[in-house]
Amino acid sequence: MDYVAHDASDFARPAEVEEMELYHPKTFIGKYIWSQDAKVIAVQYAITAIGIGLVALVLSWLMRLQLAFPNSFSFIDPSNYLQFVTMHGMIMVIYLLTALFLGGFGNYLIPLMVGARDMVFPYVNMVSYWVYLTAVLLLVASFFVPGGPTGAGWTLYPPQAILQGTPGATWGIILMLVSLAFFIIGFTMGGLNYVVTVLQARTRGMTMMRLPLTVWGIFTATVLALLAFPALFVSAIMMMLDVTLGTSFFMPAIVSMGQQLDYTGGSPVLFQHLFWFFGHPEVYIVALPAFGIVSDLISVHARKNIFGYRMMVWAIVAIGGLSFIVWAHHMYVSGMNPYFGFFFATTTLIIAVPTALKVYNWVLTLWRGNIHLTVPMLFAIGFIFTFINGGLTGLFLGNVTVDVPLSDTMFVVAHFHMVMAIAPILVVFGAIYHWYPKITGRMLNDTLGKFHFWVTFVGSYAIYYPMHYLGFAGVPRRYYAIGGTNFIPESAQALNASITIAALIVGVVQVVFLYNLVWSYFKGKPSGSNPWSATTLEWQTADTPPKHGNFGETLPVVYRWAYDYSVPGAKEDFIPQNVPPRDVVLSSNKT
């Protein structure tokens, strides 16, 4: 922090980084369609992910309508409901959040923030997007095949996933599995790029510990994804063989609809292990980039250096490592050995330590900061609230004895929406408000943004807070209609209706956001190159939006960490990473 002024021996050295060969597109198609520029690929990823995410949003409305007003909608039957649940969950987790954080923000921010001209393998990067798009199209196609998309739940548990009687048990499930396989292949191509770019393409002076936490978050999440997705890949292939060739990897001997099927002796629990070996890290694949981004948003908009940078890095790495040994907390009700249950409950609770540490550090960063309640900051604070909330219910569910009665109730739905749906989505919004000026050169409208924030934030609480009570009352998840039960009180129905109204309001408000995105692109206030007075390299580019190659003639040279805000003695309240010590303007009372 005190690295401001000192001996004049320091002079700006030219970058000695080997210049990479950039490809130079000539045509519109080369520039915006078959583009190898990470920034364009990022926008392609983002638009595709948000587009398919909107489908998932509409599916959630349909589910909510059915839950609030059963027997009112002729076009939603029990099979449809299960299909909606499944596609909603799968799209939101994988095709929206994973793709958006890694493919979208990863592509845009990594090269700019580490001071590189582009990803190290631009061509592979381009292919990665097109494979992802194929995966999305295959997924969409499953809505139109005979039998419709699969209704097996986003966890796709066999045997039911491929038995007749589950919606989409023929075409739907196959398309789902193929689509997942494509997604994973596409991601692996992108992921290799992100990892190698961070490790190998940093500019002069940019050591690992000078990286902004955003890069640390995306980087670690990418490593997790590279190591976790193979489990999903393997299980998808094995299930596909069970469906198509009649192997029995996961299918036990089973009587279905009065018929003894040909399968013998497969292990459904094996699938669960493989799935959650992927599934739990997946939570952190979504969460770690969000952690990183939120740290930067808070630091920039509170004009303070992040509290405990080193601890934050360690926490990210530790969480990443631990996330591989907690998976079976999703399987407490699978009849596992109680000792296993004990082991996994313990590891699960241990993960709470680095996670809580991060939360404390965010709060301490805010403490006595010069807090600007900009829209990104609002979303960042909203994230902290929701994340704490969801994290606390996670502590409950991590304990076997508490989890068993709550398993498969709306409590679980409320918990994971808080922690891995709403919280990361708030970060996505915050990040878009924060970086939109860099991407387009214009600010998003502030009034609309604040309106968007408050309705989304308060609305999300209106949706999910009451849902915990439904869970306590025993309302099960993945149920089309509860019907008459003794244990669920009448009033649950009223609660359900209110939740649905809140969900519809929150949904509709997203239109304001989309409108803001489009309107501001043409009419927004020009932002200049560094509207938030931020220190990181992406704000120091010669052009805004940055041109192909990011940094104009010469690459920036880095002289400091990413968090020199409100440095004592300096005139401005921020010192960009590429300002050498001797160029720092000192405040007048010191000189």
Place this chain on the structure above:
Amino acid sequence: MTMFHQLMAKPWVTAQGKVDDLYAGGASSALAKRLALRVFLAVVAVLFFLLVTAYGTRMAYEDWRPAPQVSLLWANTLVLILSSIALQWAQYSVRRGRMDAMRVGLLAAGAFTVVFLFGQFLAWRQLATMVYFDVMNPAVAFFYLITGVHGLHLVGGLVAWGRTVARVWGDFDVGKVRQSVELCTTYWHFLLLVWLVLFGLLFTGNNLDLLLKLCGIR
């Protein structure tokens, strides 16, 4: 500097700042490619690790019936070892500027690999004609799955190999060819190692059984 040391650094103090300023930046494309291959191999290693674990878990069940042995696999293993040796030779030669020897090594490696793949295909056919054959038997299904996945990785390697071979005639950039040969060699050695583990553990009299017993799983 090791990763651990890096993580201990305090980037905000002046002294550390001077150290950090010395970092010269990365991005030599040769290093990047090598690193990318290593990361990719880590991903592939996880893939096969999971397959072996799945196999082992399934094996621990009461009703496990081992798959019949296919002795052709021994010959195939030998051929795969030969392909690795050939590539190693190609790498050795290109490093010493012996381009003809390198070409021979490359071509031989490709030929051995094709023979290996064909041999695996024959093994598939053999197994399919045995009386014990039954896709419903997990051991059999695993055999096809695991050998298939391994074979596909070799086929992918052959694409890279083909692009290298196409480059070594006429005038060529020695540095680039050398790098391609090195990358291919690493990849082949890795897949050989994977194969030896798979073969030794799973397909020669189920040694995994022993391992599971030692670990107390069975």
